[in-house]
Amino acid sequence: MKKKIKNGLFLIPLVIISIISIIPFYFIISMATHSTTEIYNVQLFTFGNKLLENIKTIISGGFLKYYWNTIFTSVLSGIVCVLVSSMAAYALTVYKFKLRNSIKTLIITSMMIPGQISLLGYTIEMRSLHLVNTHWPLILTWVSSAYGVFFIIQYMRSSLPIELVESARIDGCGEFRTFISVGLPMIKAGVGTLHRKESKMYQKLDLTSIGEKQIYPLGNDFAGRSEAGEEISFTNYYMMKNGKPFFGISGEFHYSRMSDSRWEDELIKMKMCGINVVSTYVFWIHHKEEEGIFDFTGRRNLRKFIELCLKHGLYIILRVGPFDHGEVRNGGIPDWMYGKPFEVRKLSDGFLYYTKRLYTKVAQETEGLFFKDNGPIIGVQIDNEYMHSSAPWEITTGISNEWVFGGDEGEAYMLQMKELAAQCGLIPAFYTCTGWGGAITPKSMIPLWGGYAFRPWLFYSLKGEHPVTEEYIYQDFHKNGVKCTCDFQPAYQPEDKPYACCEMGGGMTCSYYYRFQLPYKSVDAMANIKVASGCNFLGYYMFQGGSNPIGKHGIFMNESQVPKIC
């Protein structure tokens, strides 16, 4: 009896440790059955009903192709490795010859050398053999597996009787036939365990071959004509005005962050700096702080701002949201949207209803000011960094720390929002969206890019070293298959669309823990780098400073973690 209890005592730590071992697997399985929102709301102890939907998503994301790559390379490298290693091991076990011992020693010694040593040389070798970006580098490395030969020698020693080989020879088998019919089957059991997966790091770094550009127009989705007969359009390489290349230089100016009395002065200064396109967010929260009450007066007078741009011959790209980020409270979503019985940035009747009201109102305010009506608005950006970024719900900060939904509906959301904008009367020459960070870039919109000299969005508890930025390296953003060193991973072929920018951040405002010292050169240098790297539509973010208005109820319109200036 006593002994049993003692055994039971041993069981307790074992059970606890086993639970710890297995519980993350439980979470993986339960994660697979939930939507992203549910995961963020930590509903992982129970199972959800989104399994099929999730499977559909990964399959449409090309998962089967990736899986096929894995299967293909592992099966082929398995076969190659087993065949080559067993032949070598067979030679070293069955025959006696001069070099036998030295070869064996060499193989055992090379097992001690970590594979990473040869990695770099191997990568370059593969590049010079033009095998980079094929399956071959993953397979060929197994031809030289010292571990494989060693393992099979050990196995042959115990399971391949040399007499069998000799009797096969006497029966008239050739040497190769003996190996196939006696050697291979005997080691069959051993080779199964040999082949393991190994991850290696091969990257394509090749900027050498730059061919001639195929330039062609992008069609009606990217073109507009004004009543006066002017025309804006795009080729896959650059923007055109009246059929001639047009170099857009856009500067970001958030009108609601500056007193309207200063607008005209500032716009004239921008024009003098060479800016020809003004880009601005229309912050939902600035215009509709209280539910049901729109405010388009004073510094929120969008129409006045656009008319000033018209007066001074500046084009406009409106970034109408609904979500903007823009370093504003809730990323631009009004506080009263929090707690509504639907998710923001997700297609539902509720969200579409409120977005429609916003778009309709913006369309009313801007009526007659679009390019087609001889107005300055040439472009409209839908959402911002959809499925890439989000912002804190400020009213929950310090309470439940919730975040605005980041989006999970891909092109469906972007296209429906674009459709909605058009229905409501927001009809520019072209629609845009942001391209970086894996954001969604539908075919019918111009993806806009950017880059920052600093990365203030990193939450560091230590004010330590800041990461190196790759924004100051010349590369080619308009070449198919090019591997850039920075965060440029378009979901489309780079040669199919122009490389245009809307957020070149040579500097950054003070935010979070950071108080940047901004060398002015970094702004200049970035423009230089972008142009040289294939960009012919620059976009400075920000070009104009400003500060958020204080809300009607004393609420700061800032993100809570940035300094408050008013």
Next chain:
Amino acid sequence: MNRKRSSLAKWPYIFLAPYVIGYLMFFIYPTIYSFFISLTDWDSLMGAAARQIVGAANYVRLIMKDKLFYRALGNTAFFMVIYIPILILGGMVLAVMLYRLKKTSRVFQTINILPYITTPVAIGVIFSFLFDWSTGIINHMLIALEVMDEGLNWLGSPGTARFVVILLIVWKNMGYYLLIYLAGLSAIPDDISEAAMVDGANRFQVFRHITVPYLKPITIFLVLTSIVSGFQLFDEPYLLFSNSSNSVIGGPGRSCLTAMMYFFDSTFKSSTKLGYGAAVSYGIFVVILIVSLIISKIVNRGGED
């Protein structure tokens, strides 16, 4: 007879040929080529034409000036110093416990080996989810149990980030150590411990004076292989910090930058200096070599006593 032998003589070379050719082409050549690269100044964006031979300059910079290299080695060593003893001790104690439960032992073995055979990518992702600051389960549980008032930013500050990396390694590898020790235990003859028990030794004494010494060869094997593989630690900490938009490698304040991560980063990611990257890899190799030599010296001396 003589003719027969000479006709056999070519066969081992024929069988060896594919391997030896592969070995020379895909192992020896790249290894030597890496060394050659480490003597050059070569930016991978520039192509081979822009390569310049600079002699030992890369090594001089590595040894004299590169604080980050030492930091990465230091981090790696720090991780090993903490997790290897935990794994050795934990694996041994668990194995002894499991060994006593003859019937259910299989179930526990299978459960505990699961983390070891799971791909590192999945593990990095699970852990970054579990320990997420605002949405992670760990924070939610700790708050629910009223251990803390607000969530800890586990992956955001150096101390806790290191803790998570060590936890991850221990969690992943415990099953492997357990399995190896179980195999070792089955080789210890039962009669010795029975005799000791008859002589009045208690369980702890049997463990201390019989089990541990008998397992010594296995412990040595595990320590040696852990150190060599420990210097190659890459996947798990790399993936743990890779799903944020953060493109700096190595976690908060570089607190979890391991030697191999530094090699990868300096060669392929934030810098493209192939020459310097190759020097880093050879630097790591030399450190591994020296440490293995020292350890095997110590172990061998211990064996003579």
